[in-house]
Amino acid sequence: MNKIKKQTRPVFPFTAIIGQEEMKLSLVLNVIDPKIGGVMIMGDRGTGKSTTIRAIADLLPKIEVISDDIFNSHPYDYDLMSDFVKQQIENKINLDKTLIKVPMVDLPLGATEDRLCGTIDIEKALNEGVKSFEPGLLARANRGILYVDEVNLLDDHLVDILLDSAASGWNTVEREGISIRHPARFVLVGSGNPEEGELRPQLLDRFGMHAEIRTVRDPSLRVQIVEQRTQFDLDPYSCIENFRDQQNELKESIVRAQNRLNNxxxxxxxxxxxxxxxxxxxxxxxxxxxxxxxxxxxxxxxxxxxxxxxxxxxxxxxxxxxxxxxxxxxxxxxxxxxxxxxxxxxxx
CATH class of the missing domain: 1.10.8.80 (Magnesium chelatase subunit I, C-Terminal domain)
Incomplete structure (x- = not known):
């Protein structure tokens, strides 16, 4: 219990979420194979979209990364390393490794392209001859989950960049002839309310899966959901403890599936x-x-x-x-x- 209480912000357990099976299955499958291409979740307001997405990120086992690397570089997989880490390895330099929680990055609606992709410090590059890169959200999301709420209200240009990075696994920033490229492998999750406008068909098509969620109509199920949420808000740590076994079981199933997938x-x-x-x-x-x-x-x-x-x-x-x-x-x-x-x- 003390171990759990060290968490800064308790997250509602994924296995405690009632209903919304389409959304839960889509998220689990994308975590097993991120190459599916992400998931678009469309549905009514207040149906637990954000809660479920944060819950799946919290459920996943920790990943091993190079310490102090802004791109969450993988210690052994060349395709998931930044160029700087590759150079260090080629020069036979020993790098410290650490375990971190799977990154869960939110893209705010008012985000700019620089905030998303990162920026190059041209002055430093010209004066000192050093490539200085201020990483964006795509760098932070590498090997994690990038969540865009109200994706249907996001500028089409930014949606294009997101989808291109999600498909290629790389983000390239170019400015004044200087170019920086870094890995950006993430599960892209978009959510929105269809009443506020649909995504353009050519953009919608590039999401791997599409889950529709509706407000639960059954009164007894609604009461169950409200009670579950109330209990969590009153004592989140007891709720997390109650679902610990189911969480561990699902976590093991996901890891097993990831290992089995190629066969x-x-x-x-x-x-x-x-x-x-x-x-x-x-x-x-x-x-x-x-x-x-x-x-x-x-x-x-x-x-x-x-x-x-x-x-x-x-x-x-x-x-x-x-x-x-x-x-x-x-x-x-x-x-x-x-x-x-x-x-x-x-x-x-």
Whole structure:
């Protein structure tokens, strides 16, 4: 208990969150395989979006980084190191390592491009010949989670930068002929309320998964949620202690799935069926096919399986495709139901 009380700010346990299964599953799968491409969470206000995202970050095991490195460089994985750390290793310099919590970075709505990407001190570069870089939020988010609330209200230019960095895993800052590049591998999580405007289709398509959440209507479930939250606010440490076993169990499942992921296979015929579904639904490009394959493998790994089965695909395909369908203003059926109809027809 004393150990828990050392936390500066108690975080609501992920396993204590009632309902919102789509959101929880999407977040877990993106943590297992960040290459899925992040998740867009759209839903009503006050449905626990921010609480759930902070909870998944708090749940994850600590990561090993190079001490005092502003980019959270990995000690052994070359692709997750800053150029400075690479040089140090090439020069056979011993670097101190430490364990840190998985970074959870919030992007405020009024953020500028400099705040997001970082800035180069031109004066220092010209006068002293030294590349001086003031890191931005993308540097802090490397190997962690970058959360953008109200992403549909964010400037399209910034959303483009976010999505480019999330897809490539790198951020490049250029100014007056000076260029600095650093790793920026993170799980991008966006949330918003559809009543305040949708994201442009070409930007929405680049989010790996799309979870829809609605206000719980069942009275007894609403009471349960309110009581759970009230108990946490009164005594957060007791609540954290009560869910310790479930938290540890889920943490172990995620680590197991991460280790198993590379060995999971998906049968060729099943791949063809996934692409057939994308074709019937007129999904533009191949991103839908790729994300569905990735998410299905992550879900199979999460279920302790080495091969993807039809049920695994059925579980995740709606989350991967619903936001990629062309919107027909005269359509009375929602995109999720449309995906389900085609899936039931093809995946028998």
């Amino acid at each position: 999971v296979v998906i049968d060729y015929d099943l791949k063809v069926k996934i692409s057939q579904i994308c074709g019937i639904l007129n999904v533009d490009g191949l991103r839908g096919d790729i994300v569905t394959n990735r998410a299905a493998k992550a879900f199979a790994a999460y279920q302790n399986k080495d091969e993807v089965e039809i049920d695994d695909v059925k579980k995740i395909i709606k989350l991967c495709l619903r936001h990629r369908l062309r919107k027909d203003p005269l359509d009375t059926i929602d995109s999720g139901s449309k995906v389900n109809e085609v899936v039931d027809e093809i995946l028998i």
